[in-house]
Amino acid sequence: MQKVDYALRYINYLLHSKTKFGIHSPFLFNLVNEVLYDKTEYPAYKSIENLKKSLLRSTEIIEVTDLGAGSKTIKSNRRPVSKIAKTSSKPKKYGRLMFRLARHLKPLHILELGTSLGFSSAYMAFGQPQSKLTTIEGCPNISAIAAQNFRQLNLQNITLLNGNFDEILPRWIGQNEFPTLIFIDGNHRKEPTIRYFEQCVSKAVKGTCLVFDDIHWSAEMEQAWEHIKYSNSVNLSVDLFFMGLVFINDDLSKEDFQIRF
Numbered sequence: 479m480q481k482v483d484y485a486l487r488y489i490n491y492l493l494h495s496k497t498k499f500g501i502h503s504p505f506l507f508n509l510v511n512e513v514l515y516d517k518t519e520y521p522a523y524k525s526i527e528n529l530k531k532s533l534l535r536s537t538e539i540i541e542v543t544d545l546g547a548g549s550k551t552i553k554s555n556r557r558p559v560s561k562i563a564k565t566s567s568k569p570k571k572y573g574r575l576m577f578r579l580a581r582h583l584k585p586l587h588i589l590e591l592g593t594s595l596g597f598s599s600a601y602m603a604f605g606q607p608q609s610k611l612t613t614i615e616g617c618p619n620i621s622a623i624a625a626q627n628f629r630q631l632n633l634q635n636i637t638l639l640n641g642n643f644d645e646i647l648p649r650w651i652g653q654n655e656f657p658t659l660i661f662i663d664g665n666h667r668k669e670p671t672i673r674y675f676e677q678c679v680s681k682a683v684k685g686t687c688l689v690f691d692d693i694h695w696s697a698e699m700e701q702a703w704e705h706i707k708y709s710n711s712v713n714l715s716v717d718l719f720f721m722g723l724v725f726i727n728d729d730l731s732k733e734d735f736q737i738r739f
């Protein structure tokens with residue numbers, strides 16, 4: 479039944495989403511044209527995707543500590559690295575989008591909740607090499623492979639923190655210069671997603687973009703997305719079905735879009 483619901487939500491998105499031709503806001507038009515629909519093959523894509531290919535062939539099996547909503551497809555705590563690479567990392571279409579978002583928004587500091595093997599962190603770090611990127615991962619064995627991947631890609635602008643978002647995020651937010659690009663990609667449940675959003679938003683500055691993964695993954699995530707997009711702090715929300723983007727910028731009028739991606 480869940481799968482049927484998900485498919486129906488996707489069909490509904492396909493029927494109602496706009497392309498760049500239905501957009502009047504110049505800010506959103508530029509975002510769609512220059513970021514969402516940019517088909518340039520940036521050289522960094524190849525380095526990241528070649529590394530991912532090698533992990534898809536890995537025979538290593540690791541013990542996983544799951545602090546989040548877990549995987550719909552992997553049940554055991556001993557998991558092949560190849561399966562984690564296949565199911566936990568975003569498909570390259572979305573990784574590439576994170577690269578282009580970082581490139582376009584030019585944040586000085588990026589925050590990511592949910593490193594996994596480090597692919598989305600790598601896309602963002604390559605997208606804006608001058609920025610600092612902090613990424614948080616709860617499973618020590620997965621973090622160790624991510625750290626190895628960052629070394630292999632020679633990415634020196636990434637700080638990888640190992641621990642639970644619930645403990646690290648509130649402390650981190652109080653002590654750090656606030657990031658203007660935030661990717662929330664872990665613990666896909668309603669209450670924690672809303673809590674992480676509220677914690678981030680309490681310190682967010684004008685121009686901040688928050689990206690949420692899997693906003694239609696479950697009924698809980700749909701409710702979290704509704705809460706986020708209708709929050710008074712959010713000016714513009716963009717639903718790409720597998721991801722949702724919100725912008726905090728009171729120069730923009732309050733609008734919500736579904737964009738074909």
Ligand SMILES: C[S@@+](CC[C@H](N)C(=O)[O-])C[C@H]1O[C@@H](n2cnc3c(N)ncnc32)[C@H](O)[C@@H]1O
Binds near residue numbers: 543545547596620644
């Ligand atoms: C979907 S994966 C992240 C994928 C990654 N962003 C990418 O696209 O390459 C989510 C990760 O979040 C971690 N996670 C989930 N809940 C967590 C929590 N409460 N604290 C810390 N890490 C958590 C999981 O261990 C998992 O590795």
